[in-house]
Amino acid sequence: MSLAALVHLAVHAALVFALAPLLQGIVNRTKAWFAGRRGPPLAQPYFDLWRLLAKGAVYSTTTTVVFRLAPVVALAALLTTGLLVPMGGWPAPLAFAGDLFLVAGLLALARFALVLAALDTGSSFTGMGASREVWFAALAEPALLVSLAALARGLRHDLAHDSLSAIYGAMSPATFTAGAPFLLLVAGALLLVFLAENGRIPVDDPNTHLELTMIHEVMILDHSGPDLAFLLYGQALKLQILGVLLVGVLLPVRTGVAALDLALAVAGLVLLAVAVGCIESLLARLRLARVAQMLTWAGALAVAALVLEVS
Amino acid sequence: MPMLVGALLVVAVGALFALVLPRRMASGIAVLATAIAGACLLAASVPVALGAALPQDFSAPWSVPMGSFHLGLDPLSAWFLLALGLIAPLAAVHGFARQPVRPFPWLVLVGALLVVFTARNAVLFLVAWEVVSLASFFLVLHGRDADAEEEAGWTYLVASHLSTAFLIAALVLLGTAGVHDLGLAGGAALAPGTRDAVFLLALVGFGTKAGLMPFHVASPGLYAAAPGPVAALLAGVASKTGIYGLLRCATLLGDIPEWHGWTLLALGLLTAFFGAVLALSHADLRTSLAYSSIENVGLVFAALGLGSLGLAKGNTYVAVSGYLAALLHALHHGLFKGLLFLATGSFLASAGEGPGARAGGWWKVFPGVGAAFLAGACTCAALPPACGFVGEFLLLLGALEAASVPRAGFAVPAVLSLAVLGLTAGLAAANLARLAGGTFLGTPRAPLAAAPVPVAERAILGVLAFLCLAAGLLAPQVLQLATLPAMIPLASASAPGIALAELAASLRGVLLPAAALLALVGGLGLLRARLLDGRPVHEGPTWDCGFAAPTARMQYTPASFVAPLVALFRALHRGRETLRPPRGPFPARAEHSVAGSDPGRRFLYDPLFRLVARCAGRLGWIQHGYVQVYLLYIAATLVVLMVWKL
Structure with missing residues (x-):
């Protein structure tokens, strides 16, 4: 690796890894504003992580080493994914042709680890959460793959030879004026996948206290201490990783100056976090059976986008 | 090539010993022979697959009409032999001690797979193909659950004979078109009609062996009924003979x-x-x-x-x-x-x-x-x-x-x-x-x-x-x-x-x-260990949302874990669902289960075979059980043939 590549890696990693919890803080702050409260400080997620990292842990006697390893594996997979996803026009440090499939694979690995840890506790609640997780993930995966393929196809025509960074780097206002309907369809599909995969309303309510209705939150009920910190930080990273894929489409301005592109992507992420806060405050959760329909819609949008682009 | 022939000889000699020796010693011989043969296979195939050795041929006289004992080792054969050489010895060492694996059919299966992956002569290939089917059949009948094994074994035997029938037709077509060497590279000049017919016949023939839908019905039952090492060899290597066959065919057919x-x-x-859907809807692990x-x-x-x-x-x-x-x-x-x-x-x-x-x-x-x-x-x-x-x-x-x-x-x-x-x-x-x-x-x-x-x-x-x-x-x-x-x-x-x-x-x-x-x-992992080092780490019951005495019956079962997905694809897998939901203010026993079924078998093959059985029943009048009548049939056939040839 050359020095420039190392600097790039360091800057990217520092920014992506440091920024992630902030987005959750913004979402919570927005929701508090809607509710007429002042809300927790923006840095509250960082404080929470710090507090958890400083604690001991409690383990169920039912659990095995799988339960203890899962947070490590899940966080490692999500950190690696963070190195593969570009920040808008700012390329990712680890980019290669076809990396979008590795991103999908690493997200699947993180999910698989969490699901197994949930099954390891022998609790009815975590089992239920895991069951819903794999149910929705099976439907979200084709939508994610097809929307990224549609995007790649819409921007470049030799996409199997391109990395995510090249695809996202090729976005410009011109692509939006040329193919607005197509890009909006892709963005719609990515938004639905983003909401579902991150367990936000209308799929799941991260703030609920009723375990019967939860998905992501209920899967990690039995984790505590540093393990829980790893999992919460992983969730924050996932919100950012899928968010930046969406923002890259909706904010197609590329200045050519790396620092400016990076700043734009961060600004887009902040806006997205505010938007998520608004969605969470204004919408109600869907019935579970409706979520499957919603994800089928996401897949249909993505296929429609690709067909529109192909024809 | 000497390594390949050596592997075949080791397996053959081992099989002879396995046939006559008592079960325990036969098992030992089988493990030993499979291990030696596996080592020989790897030694023969790795250099060819890596390109360090040139493709090789071996021919021996064989007194079968149209047949010759012609083996060839080219990169494609070497690639599939690699799988055989890796998995067969590992499975043998793993399984003979505690699982009901029959030594003689096991060695025959390993030898026949070796020949299938290397045969260059059509007759030799078909004989080996048939031996693979028979050996698999005997390996599945091992007496753990006799009914299920018999059912799986017979279904497999019928399916693999149908597959062989299609392959015979495909290879005869190839033979009449002048293709006698299956290792021929670069494609033969075939008429489009012949080429398409060969492709379709090979697709059904090889697809049946590999487990391609809708010709798959025999494979799942076979893998599920077989003991672990046999299932590993059948699903891991033997099913790949179909893929090998199609790749070979694609090379032979040239422009497609x-x-x-x-x-x-x-x-x-x-x-x-x-x-994937059927795997979800079946509860049994195997x-x-x-x-x-x-x-x-x-x-x-x-x-x-x-x-x-x-x-x-x-x-x-x-x-x-x-x-x-x-x-x-x-x-x-x-x-x-x-x-x-x-x-x-x-x-x-x-x-x-x-x-x-x-x-x-x-x-x-x-x-x-x-x-x-x-x-x-x-x-x-x-x-x-x-x-x-x-x-x-x-x-x-x-x-x-x-x-x-x-x-x-x-x-x-x-x-x-x-x-x-x-x-x-x-x-x-x-x-x-x-x-x-x-x-x-x-x-x-x-x-x-x-x-x-x-x-x-x-x-x-x-x-x-x-x-x-x-x-x-x-x-x-x-x-x-x-x-x-x-x-x-x-x-x-x-x-x-x-x-x-x-x-x-x-x-x-x-x-x-x-x-x-x-x-x-x-x-x-290290960070986590460092963080927890010296801190209080307790063990207790699963938290379960404040309920401190969860029992095993309260946890999600594997069936309930996949229930939403199984319900989503109900129309596709057609599993028989039993649902008794809790009713009334004091609900008593409730249950829910899905018994997996195979729609291909239920809606395609069972009706088809019932039809065949009915048609065959209609022809029952030909059979009387009198030797005289059968002799008459033979005489009549001969007369017809003579008249036809005159």
């Missing part, structure tokens, strides 16, 4: 029209998707793994279809990625499905076949077997960086490229392929999480009593788990082999080297993130 590719792709995607094998065979066929389509459309990148995905996934599937079936075999041999095996929570009794099964499950779920990801990655890259070529005419199907592949991967991951979690994790629902798993078995499982990871990390090196273009039918492709280099670069791109992943797992 587009619709061959479309057919393969459509059937492959159908098989992959239905295989049956579910068997349907997962069907799913993976579907992926390989879809890859073959994509490869042929790319070739027909002149897109070298799609062609190379499709064929490579098929080739690599065929080998990798042997590794991880071998691991899964062997781990299942170890587990069931120790835990017994009773309800205890379905109790869950076995990790605490068998951590080694559980870890091995989990490694296999992760690989099978195509999670990076293990080898299951490689084939899927190449296949997706090919589909993505096909979706991106402007106005080439295969964009929309390629998009659908991407969607189907994504959905299939999600369903497979859900199923493997259920199998691993439902068997090894959670609270046991019944008292666990088990015999220990011997160290040798655990060591074999460890070796296979290591191979699964190593094969994933070594994939870029494999793509640099100079012999690869000789393994896949790229005669008409332009500049396959460029596409190969691009795909190798993509796979190399996976390496750095994979290294980062492994390093991060290690680093975070």
Whole structure:
């Protein structure tokens, strides 16, 4: 690796890894504003992580080493994914042709680890959460793959030879004026996948206290201490990783100056976090059976986008 | 070549001894012979696959009309022999001690597979093909659950004879067209009609063996009824004879029209998707793994279809990625499905076949077997960086490229392929999480009593788990082999080297993130250990939302874990659902279960065979049981033949 590549890696990693919890803080702050409260400080997620990292842990006697390893594996997979996803026009440090499939694979690995840890506790609640997780993930995966393929196809025509960074780097206002309907369809599909995969309303309510209705939150009920910190930080990273894929489409301005592109992507992420806060405050959760329909819609949008682009 | 012939001789001599010696000694002989033969096979095939040795031929006189004992070892044969040489010895060492594996048919199966992968003469190939079927049949009948085994064995025997019938027709057609050497490279000049007929016949014949839908009915039952090592060999290697056969055929047929590719792709995607759905809807561990094998065979066929389509459309990148995905996934599937079936075999041999095996929570009794099964499950779920990801990655890259070529005419199907592949991967991951979690994790629902798993078995499982990871990390090196273009039918492709280099670069791109992943797992693990060091770490009951006395009956069962997905695809798998929901203010016993079924069998083959039986019944009047009448038939036939020939 050359020095420039190392600097790039360091800057990217520092920014992506440091920024992630902030987005959750913004979402919570927005929701508090809607509710007429002042809300927790923006840095509250960082404080929470710090507090958890400083604690001991409690383990169920039912659990095995799988339960203890899962947070490590899940966080490692999500950190690696963070190195593969570009920040808008700012390329990712680890980019290669076809990396979008590795991103999908690493997200699947993180999910698989969490699901197994949930099954390891022998609790009815975590089992239920895991069951819903794999149910929705099976439907979200084709939508994610097809929307990224549609995007790649819409921007470049030799996409199997391109990395995510090249695809996202090729976005410009011109692509939006040329193919607005197509890009909006892709963005719609990515938004639905983003909401579902991150367990936000209308799929799941991260703030609920009723375990019967939860998905992501209920899967990690039995984790505590540093393990829980790893999992919460992983969730924050996932919100950012899928968010930046969406923002890259909706904010197609590329200045050519790396620092400016990076700043734009961060600004887009902040806006997205505010938007998520608004969605969470204004919408109600869907019935579970409706979520499957919603994800089928996401897949249909993505296929429609690709067909529109192909024809 | 001497190594290959040596392996065959060792297996033959071992089989003779296994036939006459008592069972215990015969088992020892079988393990020894399989191990020696495996070593010889690896010694013979690795240099040829690596390009360090030239392709070789061996001919011996054989007094069968049209037949010659002609074996050949070229890169394609060597690639599939690699799987045989790796998995057969591991399975033999693993399984003979505690599982009901019959030594004689086992050795015959290993020898016959060797000949199938190397035969250059059509008659020799068909004889070996038939011997594979018979040996598998006898291996499945081992007396654990006689009814199920008999059913599975007979279904398989009928199906494989149908397959042989189609293959005889295909090879006769090839023979009349002048193709006598099956190792012929570069394609024979066939009339389009002959070529298409050969393709369709070979598709049915080889597809039946591999487990391609809708010809798959025999395979799941066979893998599910067989003991662990046999299932590993049958699902891991023997089912690949069908894929080998089709690749061989594609080389022989030369230029192939587009619709061959479309057919393969459509059937492959159908098989992959239905295989994943059926794997979910079957509760039994072995049956579910068997349907997962069907799913993976579907992926390989879809890859073959994509490869042929790319070739027909002149897109070298799609062609190379499709064929490579098929080739690599065929080998990798042997590794991880071998691991899964062997781990299942170890587990069931120790835990017994009773309800205890379905109790869950076995990790605490068998951590080694559980870890091995989990490694296999992760690989099978195509999670990076293990080898299951490689084939899927190449296949997706090919589909993505096909979706991106402007106005080439295969964009929309390629998009659908991407969607189907994504959905299939999600369903497979859900199923493997259920199998691993439902068997090894959670609270046991019944008292666990088990015999220990011997160290040798655990060591074999460890070796296979290591191979699964190593094969994933070594994939870029494999793509640099100079012999690869000789393994896949790229005669008409332009500049396959460029596409190969691009795909190798993509796979190399996976390496750095994979290294980062492994390093991060290690680093975070250390960090976690440091953080918890010296702090209070307590153990207590599962929290369960404040309810401190959860029992095993309260936890989610494997069936309830997949219930939403099983219900979503109810119309496809047609499992028989029993639902007794809790009713009234004081609900009594409630239950819900889905008994998996195979729609292909229920709606296609059962009616078909009933029809055949009815038609055959109508012809009953020919049979009287009088010898005189039969003699009359013979005389009449002879007279008719004489008149016809006059």
